Amino acid sequence: MRTIWWEEGLKMIDQTLLPEKLVILEVKTIRQLVEAIQSLRVRGAPALGAAGGYGVALAAQKSTFSDSENVIQEMEMAGEMIRQSRPTAINLAWGVDRVLRAASRCEDADEVRERALLEAEAIAEEDLAVNRAIGKNGARLLEDGDRVLTHCNAGRLACVGYGTALGVIRSAVAEGKDIQVYACETRPLHQGSRLTSWELSQDGIPVTLICDSVSGYLMRKGKIDKAIVGADRITSDAVFNKIGTYSHAVLARFHQVPFYVAAPLSTFDRVLQEADVTVEERDPDEVRRLGTVQLAPRDVEVYNPAFDATPLEYVSALITEKGIFRPPLMPPV
Amino acid sequence: MRTIWWEEGLKMIDQTLLPEKLVILEVKTIRQLVEAIQSLRVRGAPALGAAGGYGVALAAQKSTFSDSENVIQEMEMAGEMIRQSRPTAINLAWGVDRVLRAASRCEDADEVRERALLEAEAIAEEDLAVNRAIGKNGARLLEDGDRVLTHCNAGRLACVGYGTALGVIRSAVAEGKDIQVYACETRPLHQGSRLTSWELSQDGIPVTLICDSVSGYLMRKGKIDKAIVGADRITSDAVFNKIGTYSHAVLARFHQVPFYVAAPLSTFDRVLQEADVTVEERDPDEVRRLGTVQLAPRDVEVYNPAFDATPLEYVSALITEKGIFRPPLMPPV
Numbered sequence: 001m002r003t004i005w006w007e008e009g010l011k012m013i014d015q016t017l018l019p020e021k022l023v024i025l026e027v028k029t030i031r032q033l034v035e036a037i038q039s040l041r042v043r044g045a046p047a048l049g050a051a052g053g054y055g056v057a058l059a060a061q062k063s064t065f066s067d068s069e070n071v072i073q074e075m076e077m078a079g080e081m082i083r084q085s086r087p088t089a090i091n092l093a094w095g096v097d098r099v100l101r102a103a104s105r106c107e108d109a110d111e112v113r114e115r116a117l118l119e120a121e122a123i124a125e126e127d128l129a130v131n132r133a134i135g136k137n138g139a140r141l142l143e144d145g146d147r148v149l150t151h152c153n154a155g156r157l158a159c160v161g162y163g164t165a166l167g168v169i170r171s172a173v174a175e176g177k178d179i180q181v182y183a184c185e186t187r188p189l190h191q192g193s194r195l196t197s198w199e200l201s202q203d204g205i206p207v208t209l210i211c212d213s214v215s216g217y218l219m220r221k222g223k224i225d226k227a228i229v230g231a232d233r234i235t236s237d238a239v240f241n242k243i244g245t246y247s248h249a250v251l252a253r254f255h256q257v258p259f260y261v262a263a264p265l266s267t268f269d270r271v272l273q274e275a276d277v278t279v280e281e282r283d284p285d286e287v288r289r290l291g292t293v294q295l296a297p298r299d300v301e302v303y304n305p306a307f308d309a310t311p312l313e314y315v316s317a318l319i320t321e322k323g324i325f326r327p328p329l330m331p332p333v
Numbered sequence: 334m335r336t337i338w339w340e341e342g343l344k345m346i347d348q349t350l351l352p353e354k355l356v357i358l359e360v361k362t363i364r365q366l367v368e369a370i371q372s373l374r375v376r377g378a379p380a381l382g383a384a385g386g387y388g389v390a391l392a393a394q395k396s397t398f399s400d401s402e403n404v405i406q407e408m409e410m411a412g413e414m415i416r417q418s419r420p421t422a423i424n425l426a427w428g429v430d431r432v433l434r435a436a437s438r439c440e441d442a443d444e445v446r447e448r449a450l451l452e453a454e455a456i457a458e459e460d461l462a463v464n465r466a467i468g469k470n471g472a473r474l475l476e477d478g479d480r481v482l483t484h485c486n487a488g489r490l491a492c493v494g495y496g497t498a499l500g501v502i503r504s505a506v507a508e509g510k511d512i513q514v515y516a517c518e519t520r521p522l523h524q525g526s527r528l529t530s531w532e533l534s535q536d537g538i539p540v541t542l543i544c545d546s547v548s549g550y551l552m553r554k555g556k557i558d559k560a561i562v563g564a565d566r567i568t569s570d571a572v573f574n575k576i577g578t579y580s581h582a583v584l585a586r587f588h589q590v591p592f593y594v595a596a597p598l599s600t601f602d603r604v605l606q607e608a609d610v611t612v613e614e615r616d617p618d619e620v621r622r623l624g625t626v627q628l629a630p631r632d633v634e635v636y637n638p639a640f641d642a643t644p645l646e647y648v649s650a651l652i653t654e655k656g657i658f659r660p661p662l663m664p665p666v
Contacts, residue, residue, distance in 0.1 A: 019630045182636075185620060185628070187520060187544040193620070193629035201630050208634045209620055211520040213545040213577025217641040220579060244546025246553060250587050251580060287518060287526070287542055293624035295518070296526035297352045297534050301541045303515075308550040 002161050004042055004050050006121060010058050012051070014041045015157055019198040030059055030078045037085040037092070040189060044158020045091040045232045045267050046127050052095025053120035055082045060103065060116040068112045072104055075116065088240060088280045088307055090233040094266050095123055124160045130264045131162035133321035138168030138228070138262050141317065141324070144177040146225040149215055149252075151184040152242035153195035154230025154262060164230045164262040166196065168319060173205055181207040182224065184215060186242060188286040188304065212244050219255035227252045231263040234318070236330070238274035238309040246308040253314050262319040270333055280306040335494050337375055337383050339454060343391050345384070347374045348490055352531040363392055363411045370418040370425070373522060377491020378424045378565045378600050379460050385428025386453035388415045393436065393449040401445045405437055408449065421573060421613045421640055423566040427599050428456055457493045463597045464495035466654035471501030471561070471595050474650065474657065477510040479558040482548055482585075484517040485575035486528035487563025487595060497563045497595040499529065501652060506538055514540040515557065517548060519575060521619040521637065545577050552588035560585045564596040567651070569663070571607035571642040579641040586647050595652040603666055613639040 004012040010027040016039060017023045025041060027033050033055045036042050042051050059078030063071040079096040086092055102119035106112045142148065148169060152158075155166035163170065172179050181200055186192035193209055200207040210218070218224050227248055233240040239261050252259040269277075284302035288295055296302075312327040320331050337345040343360040349372060350356045358374060360366050366388045369375050375384050392411030396404040412429040419425055435452035439445045475481065481502060485491075488499035496503065505512050514533055519525035526542055533540040543551070551557050560581055566573040572594050585592040602610075617635035621628055629635075645660040653664050 020627050184546075185520070187518070187546060190628050193633075197629050197633045201633055206634075208636050209617075209629050210636050211545070211576065211620060213517075213520060213580055214636065214638065214641075216580030216583055217576065217638065218636075220641075243544065243550065247546055247549030247580060247584060250549055250584055254583050254587060284542075287544060290623050291626035293626075294353045295523050296530050296542050300526075300530045300534055301539075303541050303543050303547065303551075305547065305550065308547075308553075 002124070003047050003157050004054065004160060005124065006054060006117065010054050012036065012042045013157065015043060015195060016041050018194050027058065030055060030081055033058065034081055034085045037082070043191070044153060045089060045230065046131070046159035046164065046264060047157070048086065048089045049091035049095035049266055050120070050124045050127055050160050052082055052092040053099045053123040056096050056099040057116040057120040060113045066109050068107055068109045071109045071112045075100060075103060086280065087278060088232055090269050091266055098123060127160040127264070128162060130321040131159050131164060131167045134164055134262050134264065134319055135162065135167035135171030137321070137323055138260065138319035139171035139175055141258070141260060141319070142168065142172040142177060142179060142226060146177070147180045147182065147223055149182045149184065149218070149224045149227040149248065150196060151192065151212070151229050151244055151248055152186045153191040155196055155199045157195045157199055158230060164264065165228045166199065168228055168262050169205065170203065179205065181205060182218060183207050183209050184212045184244065184248070185209060186244065187212055191242070215248050216251040219251055219257055224257050226258050226260065228260040228262060231261050231267050232307055233269050233277065234261070234263060234267050235269045235273050235277065238311055239315060240277060240307045240309050243305050243308050246310045249310040249314040258316040259314060260317050260319055261315050265320055265322060265331055268331065274309045277309070279308070282306050335457070336380050336490050337387065337493060338457065339387060339450065343387050345369065345375045346490065348376060348528060349374050351527050360391065363388060363414055366391065367414055367418045370415070376524070377486060378422060378563065379464070379492035379497065379597060381419065381422045382424035382428040382599055383453070383457045383460055383493050385415055385425040386432045386456040389429050389432040390449040390453040393446045399442050401440055401442045404442045404445045408433060408436060419613060420611060421565060423602050424599055431456060460493040460597070461495060463654040464492050464497060464500045467497055467595050467597065467652055468495065468500035468504030470654070470656055471593065471652035472504035472508055474593060474652070475501065475505040475510060475512060475559060479510070480513045480515065480556055482515045482517065482551070482557045482560040482581065483529060484525065484545070484562050484577055484581055485519045486524040488529055488532045490528045490532055491563060497597065498561045499532065501561055501595050502538065503536065512538065514538060515551060516540050516542050517545045517577065517581070518542060519577065520545055524575070548581050549584040552584055552590055557590050559591050559593065561593040561595060564594050564600050565640055566602050566610065567594070567596060567600050568602045568606050568610065571644055572648060573610060573640045573642050576638050576641050579643045582643040582647040591649040592647060593650050593652055594648050598653055598655060598664055601664065607642045610642070612641070615639050
């Protein structure tokens with residue numbers, strides 16, 4: 001099963017209900033899509049690329065105009081809403097723009113609708129192919145017996161399928177290597193416990209769940225051979241990824257553990273630098289509450305950034321569909 | 334209000350119910366005390382010292398024998414149960430042994446009972462005095478305007494009152510210094526969110542709650558001036574404290590942020606070294622579940638150590654009631 005797909009409408013796994021329930025969400029409006037993105041029902045850079053593309057395609061299907069100009073205008077308005085729903089995630093804008101660009105070449109409203117959906121489907125298919133290529137390239141870096149730390153979920157649930165960081169692990173396992181994964185739970189939203197440990201367990205890949213604060217201690221005890229994470233945006237100077245990535249990267253550097261970032265070329269931002277990127281701050285209640293449990297005083301101040309930035313020089317290698325690049329080497333545009 | 338005290342029996346704040354409910358627990362049996370210690374209803378090295386002492390005194394009060402030998406034997410059995418309830422916490426054994434030693438000098442059963450309670454009360458009174466001395470000594474290290482990171486709860490709730498790491502902050506604030514605290518939530522049991530942010534808010538000391546994985550990023554952004562934590566055991570080579578302490582210490586070192594440990598002399602272990610100490614591993618469900626929320630697959634493997642060990646050379650200063658010691662300098666026995 002894919003994470004997001006089109007089947008008589010836009011469908012996706014509602015990731016907020018995992019690991020207890022596997023529920024398929026039917027997305028019928030742009031407003032519903034924006035809510036799904038903001039609530040992290042769909043998340044992960046590559047999956048957001050597909051969500052952006054499918055979202056614009058959805059706007060096209062729903063438009064009742066019969067002239068292409070008005071349909072495209074509605075698609076552009078939808079695209080803007082989608083783009084703004086999670087501004088740090090570059091793939092979202094990338095998927096939106098790609099479908100808009102493809103559709104804008106059409107002259108007839110029905111052709112716009114058809115072209116938009118085809119382009120969104122192409123994004124999804126390419127994502128799968130790209131992830132398999134990332135996996136194959138990255139698997140060269142993993143050795144039989146490696147114990148690999150990962151943070152958040154850069155798995156098939158973060159993509160249309162297969163995964164980036166976890167795709168590398170899947171490929172290594174498929175090659176017959178014995179890999180043990182340490183999955184950081186990833187506070188505050190537990191993508192590591194809810195998603196990574198779920199999808200690895202489903203695939204029969206050995207996984208041990210840890211609190212985020214345990215990674216340094218495991219490295220000190222010599223129990224981590226490699227660390228591998230995904231990315232939400234890679235500028236010329238830094239990797240933006242789930243909050244906590246930076247700490248793991250510094251700890252890895254300190255303990256001489258190779259630190260790898262696996263990401264498709266669509267994650268690379270060739271324009272902005274670290275200082276130009278706004279890091280999204282999320283609702284304090286994500287940290288103050290969990291379910292019905294009040295974890296902290298209701299009015300206590302909270303700093304809850306969604307991402308952090310890791311300087312590229314702390315990254316041992318970038319794993320892409322075009323090969324492995326060791327910073328300061330970067331993949332060609 | 335103290336954290337643990339004797340008032341027609343042994344009483345304590347049930348810390349598992351904070352911050353939503355302030356409930357006083359009446360401890361009537363040793364079995365109930367062991368449960369309270371293991372469930373972290375009372376926790377924190379100095380508070381456990383008092384709990385150990387009061388526990389042995391409770392055993393003495395409850396003993397129905399009329400000869401001192403049998404009363405003391407019951408106290409020793411109770412002491413052994415209490416000691417084993419959290420083996421990494423040196424203060425627990427220290428409190429137990431101190432009351433046992435004091436009572437063993439008595440010849441008459443009633444005298445044993447009286448002496449045991451007096452000694453337990455003395456531990457509690459001394460803890461308060463010691464914490465105030467630690468606070469006064471440590472406050473010299475904090476400057477007006479400092480933004481201070483802390484982990485777990487080394488506050489008044491970890492002690493009979495006042496606190497060690499938070500006692501230092503309280504003293505600095507009492508001296509008129511403006512201090513802003515960043516409290517790490519401290520997964521998996523949230524002592525930072527539940528206890529530290531609660532007790533600092535109660536005192537009107539500005540506190541911002543963060544996920545444990547945010548500390549490195551804040552340091553990189555130059556937003557942390559000092560870090561200060563408590564300790565569960567300090568050997569000649571390492572500080573044992575809540576899991577996550579080691580990562581913060583390495584991150585502090587990497588970012589040249591002073592890293593302080595505030596602890597009474599009773600926390601110093603003059604016999605064992607890091608390698609000799611068993612680190613308690615706790616229930617996997619602490620990480621897999623929270624309240625009624627299943628955070629991870631029910632059967633996923635979990636590594637859940639309660640503590641980690643930070644090499645002494647990563648500690649900028651040890652703050653004790655006898656003054657400040659910069660490793661390799663250690664307080665005299």
